[in-house]
Amino acid sequence: MNTVDWVILFGTLALIVGYGTWKTKGSKNIDGYLLGDKTMPWWSVCLSIMATQASAITFLSTPGQAYEDGMRFMQFYFGLPLAMVILSITAVPLYHRLKVYTAYEYLETRFDLKVRSLGAFLFLMLRGISVGITIYAPSLILATILDWNISLTTIFIGSLVMIYTVTGGTKAVSLTQKYQLTIIMAGMITAGLIAFWNLPESISFADTFRFAGEMGKLNMINLSFDLTDRYNIWSGLIGGLFLFLSYFGADQSQVGRYLGGKSITESRLGLIFNGLLKVPMQLIILYIGILVFVFYQFHQAPVFHNTSLKERAMQTAQAGEIQKLELEYDQVFLKKKEEAGQLASAIRENNRTQIELSKESLASISISERDIRSRVKESIAASVPGANTLDKDYVFINFVMTYLPHGLIGLLLAVVFSAAMSSTASELNALASTTTVDIYKRSINRKGNDLHYVKSSKLFTAGWAVIAMIFASIANQAENLIQFVNIIGSLFYGTILGIFLSAFYIRYIKSNAVFFAAIIAESVILYCYFFTEIAFLLYNIIGCALVVGLGLIFQAFENSVRKVKDAS
Amino acid sequence: MTQPTDEKPPVFKSWNSWYWLVMGVLVFQILLYLFITQSFL
Numbered sequence: 111m112n113t114v115d116w117v118i119l120f121g122t123l124a125l126i127v128g129y130g131t132w133k134t135k136g137s138k139n140i141d142g143y144l145l146g147d148k149t150m151p152w153w154s155v156c157l158s159i160m161a162t163q164a165s166a167i168t169f170l171s172t173p174g175q176a177y178e179d180g181m182r183f184m185q186f187y188f189g190l191p192l193a194m195v196i197l198s199i200t201a202v203p204l205y206h207r208l209k210v211y212t213a214y215e216y217l218e219t220r221f222d223l224k225v226r227s228l229g230a231f232l233f234l235m236l237r238g239i240s241v242g243i244t245i246y247a248p249s250l251i252l253a254t255i256l257d258w259n260i261s262l263t264t265i266f267i268g269s270l271v272m273i274y275t276v277t278g279g280t281k282a283v284s285l286t287q288k289y290q291l292t293i294i295m296a297g298m299i300t301a302g303l304i305a306f307w308n309l310p311e312s313i314s315f316a317d318t319f320r321f322a323g324e325m326g327k328l329n330m331i332n333l334s335f336d337l338t339d340r341y342n343i344w345s346g347l348i349g350g351l352f353l354f355l356s357y358f359g360a361d362q363s364q365v366g367r368y369l370g371g372k373s374i375t376e377s378r379l380g381l382i383f384n385g386l387l388k389v390p391m392q393l394i395i396l397y398i399g400i401l402v403f404v405f406y407q408f409h410q411a412p413v414f415h416n417t418s419l420k421e422r423a424m425q426t427a428q429a430g431e432i433q434k435l436e437l438e439y440d441q442v443f444l445k446k447k448e449e450a451g452q453l454a455s456a457i458r459e460n461n462r463t464q465i466e467l468s469k470e471s472l473a474s475i476s477i478s479e480r481d482i483r484s485r486v487k488e489s490i491a492a493s494v495p496g497a498n499t500l501d502k503d504y505v506f507i508n509f510v511m512t513y514l515p516h517g518l519i520g521l522l523l524a525v526v527f528s529a530a531m532s533s534t535a536s537e538l539n540a541l542a543s544t545t546t547v548d549i550y551k552r553s554i555n556r557k558g559n560d561l562h563y564v565k566s567s568k569l570f571t572a573g574w575a576v577i578a579m580i581f582a583s584i585a586n587q588a589e590n591l592i593q594f595v596n597i598i599g600s601l602f603y604g605t606i607l608g609i610f611l612s613a614f615y616i617r618y619i620k621s622n623a624v625f626f627a628a629i630i631a632e633s634v635i636l637y638c639y640f641f642t643e644i645a646f647l648l649y650n651i652i653g654c655a656l657v658v659g660l661g662l663i664f665q666a667f668e669n670s671v672r673k674v675k676d677a678s
Numbered sequence: 679m680t681q682p683t684d685e686k687p688p689v690f691k692s693w694n695s696w697y698w699l700v701m702g703v704l705v706f707q708i709l710l711y712l713f714i715t716q717s718f719l
Contacts, residue, residue, distance in 0.1 A: 184711070191704045195697045323718035330711035343708070374685050378693070385700045389707055 111256070111511075111519060118520030122293060123527055127274050130286035134278025139560040143279035143567055144211050144543045146370040154284055155380025158367040158536075159358075160391065161287035161294075166248030166530035167503070169298060169395065174415075174505035176399025177406075180327040182341045187392050189350025193358055194385030198378045200614050201359045206374045211547045212540075213365040213610070220613040221621035223552070228628055229609055230548035233362060234541060236602035238574065241537040242581025243594065248530040249582065252523070254418045255507055264582045267527065271534045272575040276568050280370055280543075283535045290528035295391075297518075297525035301506075302398035304514055305405040313404075313454050320457045321407075321450075322400045324469055352650065356607035359614075362540035402509050407450035407472075409513075413439045413486050415504035419497055420490060428493035432486055439482045446475045538578065542571040600646045601639060604653020605632045611654065612661050619661040623668060627660035 137143040150158070175183050210216050214233065218226035249263040256263075274282040306315060313321070322328055332342040358364045358381070371377030413436050414420045423432060449471045456464035487499040510522045546567045551558070558566070605628050612619040612627075619627075635653050638644045644652075687693050 181711075188704065188708065191700045195700050198693070198697070323714070326718070328714050328718055331708065331715045333712075375687060378696075379688070382696050382700055386703055389704070 112516050114517045115520030119523045122524040130274040130282045131277045134282040140563045143564045146280040150370045152376040152379030155371045156383040158284040158287045159384045161291040161532040162536035165533035166526050172395045173399030174502040176396040177403045177505045180329040182329045185341050185346035188346035190354045191385035193354035194381045198381050202377045214548045225625050232602045239598045241578040244534050246582035268579040271531045275535045275538050276571045283539045287532045290532040294525045297522050302401045305401040318404045360606050360610040363536045366540050415501035415508045423490040423493040426493035428489040431489050541574040542567050545570040597646045600649040604650040608654040608657025619665050623664035624661045627657045631656035
């Protein structure tokens with residue numbers, strides 16, 4: 111990092127935060143503050159939805175995922191377009207016609223106050239904890255790369271978001287997200303192009319595609335039905351459909367985005383274009399990881415991508431061992447580079463025999479590389495007790511820091527900060543909306559005027575931002591970050607989805623039945639978490655099935671009791 | 679699929695056309711990616 115990078119990084123962030131704050135300050139009514147006066151055109155709704163979903167960890171982790179594991183992660187998103195269609199037909203017209211501020215407000219219209227409050231409470235628990243992780247995850251990586259204090263990085267991101275989210279509410283969130291997403295995509299594509307331009311001159315863009323394919327990285331579709339395999343077409347279509355129905359239909363951080371649409375048409379088009387663009391967008395991000403993979407066939411990759419952690423290990427008695435392994439790694443790379451060159455030539459000449467020979471050699475070189483890397487990781491784990499030696503999330507950012515020219519490094523760091531800020535802003539905005547509308551305005555103080563509720567919303571936004579920063583500090587204690595996020599999500603999403611599925615599609619189930627079903631379902635999920643070994647990813651299905659199943663049973667029971675009473 | 683609202687969509691005559699477009703694009707992408715995957719097996 112040099113001065114140019116710092117100027118670009120802080121200049122970009124200051125421009126976005128400053129412009130967002132200045133342009134959207136002064137909302138005097140609750141419609142303006144929480145729904146942005148419902149003025150958003152479809153493209154703005156679409157950008158806002160995409161920016162909310164794509165957190166910093168998406169841009170840090172996804173290229174690393176492709177680098178290590180190929181393109182198969184893309185299947186995870188196949189359920190999303192289907193969810194967009196279903197929600198465009200059902201949720202969008204319903205929410206718009208009822209003129210709701212939050213998704214949970216609809217639950218009172220469909221059921222009653224207690225179901226609305228329960229839905230809002232479960233959402234606040236889920237999102238209140240996970241917003242801390244949204245800040246913490248990129249803070250951890252940025253603090254490591256920039257050698258900053260982790261608490262300082264957390265406070266820096268949290269405070270920047272707080273400034274414009276408190277001042278401008280929903281308008282500020284969507285306005286800044288437009289610029290943030292533009293910077294994110296421009297930065298990511300530039301990084302991919304730099305990886306490509308640094309390949310040997312004889313390798314064309316089409317060659318990178320064939321090279322990656324021959325190396326087994328274009329494993330885009332897996333048709334086998336295997337419950338133990340996380341990414342196949344079936345888990346993507348079925349599991350993804352449920353996950354995205356729940357996320358886009360019942361999570362206020364997304365519902366709030368399309369509720370700001372000018373009309374049903376604008377909100378619907380926003381969702382439809384998200385359905386059209388999301389999979390190609392993931393394809394681009396994953397392919398950037400593939401380009402980095404091809405790049406590292408011709409350039410020396412670090413033996414361990416979290417170089418900061420490796421440097422710490424080099425200060426210990428393990429330094430000698432790590433150095434020895436690095437020398438071995440250098441030797442292996444020379445062989446790899448030669449074989450990769452031969453494979454590239456064979457691909458150009460379409461020499462099938464040579465392609466197979468080179469692939470075999472590269473496969474055996476890859477085994478040696480993996481062996482050396484795992485020995486390095488063991489040495490690091492031995493020298494820095496408690497250190498996380500998973501370095502997949504550092505592959506892309508390390509490439510950026512090492513190979514991008516100055517100026518672009520600053521831009522790419524602005525990408526990561528922007529992504530962290532855009533998803534955090536939506537989450538804080540959703541938490542404040544739900545606290546104000548579903549709890550404070552509905553059950554605590556019903557007599558305030560618009561200005562009072564705007565002020566309350568601002569206070570709740572600031573309050574949730576502080577809580578998020580505190581959770582981000584506690585997250586440090588969590589052994590595995592992604593697992594922690596998934597566990598928190600799985601504890602509540604199943605029950606919330608069950609309530610909304612009953613509300614949208616099962617008219618038979620009424621308020622008492624769904625309320626008690628949801629309470630029991632949530633208790634069962636918490637019991638499973640504390641007292642059983644059931645895999646936490648199953649909590650989503652268990653929770654949702656329990657709410658719907660028990661709801662149907664309780665309703666049948668209630669109906670039969672009523673019939674008996676009526677008869678007597 | 680049912681016609682859920684009387685609001686007319688842009689470009690197409692009905693919303694159903696938009697929904698079929700989204701699903702058609704998804705099917706096209708899946709088939710394309712399947713072809714790419716199979717090509718390198």
